[in-house]
Amino acid sequence: MEVEWAPAREPAAHRAWSRVLRPVAAELLEGSTALAAHAAETIRAEFPELFDNADSRGENLGSTEANIRLFARLMERGADPRRVELPPATLAFARTEVQRQVAFASLTRFYRLGHEVVWEWLLARIARRADSQRELLKAVELGSAWLFTYVDASVAEAERVYEAEQRLWLRSTSAARTEVIADIMAGREKDARRAERRLRYGLERRHVAVIAWMDTAADEDALDVLEPALGKVAAGLGADATLIQPTGLRAAVMWVSGTCGFSAGRPPLPGSGGPAPDGVRLAIGEPGSGLTGFRRTYNEAVHARRVASLIGTGAERVTWYADVAVAAMASVxxxxxxxxxxxxxxxxxxxxxxxxxxxxxxxxxxxxxxxxxxxxxxxxxxxxxxxxxxxxxxxxxxxxxxxxxxxxxxxxxxxxxxxxxxxx
Known part of the structure; x- marks a missing residue:
């Protein structure tokens, strides 16, 4: 069988590949189920919180075994490891982890751990099959280079799939939240329990709405700037839960809620410099309860922002509706x-x-x-x-x-x- 990978075509390399690596790859394919179980257990031991149920463990095992089997088949024929097409089980696993909100850095670590397990397995068998020190060194050199290249290509492909799925998932999640919020604002949604399930945010509580926006475009993603400012407000309000929803390229709204509720007026915020960094402005509504309060505090924040925008550069970086209520009502x-x-x-x-x-x-x-x-x-x-x-x-x-x-x-x-x- 002709070797496709260029570094393995040189005569000494080709001999090492044919005599050592190809038989080891065939052995790997035969023992893939047992090795996958060991690799999956190693991954689970490092990330127990991500594999705490049968579904997640089964998906991890299926993805790992599919990767090992693909690796073995490609290595057996000496294929170019840069031309990787991930198996369906691995693609499905990456998409599932997006929906579970597992960071891609964790997926990368999964690959690296699997890489370590497979390499230890390969190394032991390469050492048994090599007839000389020279053949051993050549086989180790080729096998290591091939495996590292394969893993790097696999991670790059997984990242592409992960990012594409993440964009789709975020759009669908954001679209679903936007629809629910629009229904609440318009008074079409009157069932708080149903709305809670759709939003994944408790509504039978006291809420305060906060709008954060930037008057000018930023070089970075606006949410990367707005979310820390909103987080600081949430901490200052003593929130038990938050719901953040982008409302444009340079704006986002956050609802914060608590079972104990918030007092009317100005809740204290941390830091003498205020919660808003340079370039970010905030508008904050008054506390309100339930679906009605969820809607009212948002409308108040919208009017507080409108007043701040009308005032222009002279406005405070944080505008509380309580401070501008008269102006808001009288300036419609x-x-x-x-x-x-x-x-x-x-x-x-x-x-x-x-x-x-x-x-x-x-x-x-x-x-x-x-x-x-x-x-x-x-x-x-x-x-x-x-x-x-x-x-x-x-x-x-x-x-x-x-x-x-x-x-x-x-x-x-x-x-x-x-x-x-x-x-x-």
């Missing part, structure tokens, strides 16, 4: 909102820096129930400065701030939104 119709702001504030809506400082001071002053000391503490200025700025604001308004207080407070909340530049 921007034409009406803009007209209202300028009618109520008059010259106090001018865009120069001095006027903006007066508007900001007045907004905080009203928020602090007309306390000059608390306003001064928040703004870092003296109480007399607060008094002076409030008087200046009243002059621009042309009236006292005791009149139409509700309109005034709403207009001040809307001012950064309609002008696209935060003063807060």
């Amino acid at each position: 119709d921007m034409d009406l909102a803009t007209t209202f702001v300028h009618r109520v504030l008059g010259k106090l809506a001018d865009r120069d820096e001095a006027t903006r400082r007066l508007a900001k001071t007045l907004a905080v002053y009203l928020d602090e129930n007309a306390s000059r000391s608390r306003t001064g503490q928040r703004l870092g200025v003296h109480g007399n400065t607060v008094r002076y700025r409030v008087l200046q604001a009243e002059r621009l308004l042309g009236r006292g701030i005791e009149e139409d207080t509700l309109d005034l407070r709403v207009a001040l909340a809307l001012l950064p939104v309609v002008d696209g530049e935060s003063v807060f």
Whole structure:
């Protein structure tokens, strides 16, 4: 039988292949079942958590035996080990591991462990069959090179199959989640138990929705940037469970939930620098319970993001719906909102820096129930400065701030939104 692999065609190599490696390959084919069981048990011993049921153990054994038998047949005929077509059992195993969310690094380790077991088996039989030290060295050299090349080619092919399956699986999983979420948002899905099964996320809990997005495209996958930021928020909220769903190329939404629930307002987040890295912005809804709360907190996060986007570069990196609820509700119709702001504030809506400082001071002053000391503490200025700025604001308004207080407070909340530049 002619040897196909070029390194084995040289006369001394061809003799070693014909006299030693080909008979060893035939012996390997005959003993493949027993050796596969040993290799599969070796893999299982290193990864017990991945093979804790009969199905996973059977799939591993079937894939391992199919690989050994293919290896033996190819080696027996001296085929080029770079031209590998993985057996169906191995392809099925790789696809199954994608669905079990086993990392490809683990699959690579499976191959390497199998490689070690097979090489130890081969080495012992090569040593018994070689007639001389020279033939032994040549057979070991050829067998080792052939096996390493075969394993490298097999891993490369497995990676191609794994990545293709992973893309398909992620798309199908994401599409299924997207459909369920859309049904919940539209009110079509009213059965929380059924929705839980479809989402694999508990719904009979308290939820907080968080939207993370990037205003500009990143050189890397956006989710690689957004997910760590969302993870930090989840940790700060003390979440028991999370559900993350991409909503575009530069955005994702996360629901976090807990059996104990979350308090209304601002839950604490870790780190004085906040949870959002450079380039990432967050919008966070208020806590809500069950299907209704799942839907409401998301809608609030959507509106918080809308307000942050309207404010533009002056917005905080983290926008809590609780802080912008009035602006969110009052800015649904921007034409009406803009007209209202300028009618109520008059010259106090001018865009120069001095006027903006007066508007900001007045907004905080009203928020602090007309306390000059608390306003001064928040703004870092003296109480007399607060008094002076409030008087200046009243002059621009042309009236006292005791009149139409509700309109005034709403207009001040809307001012950064309609002008696209935060003063807060």
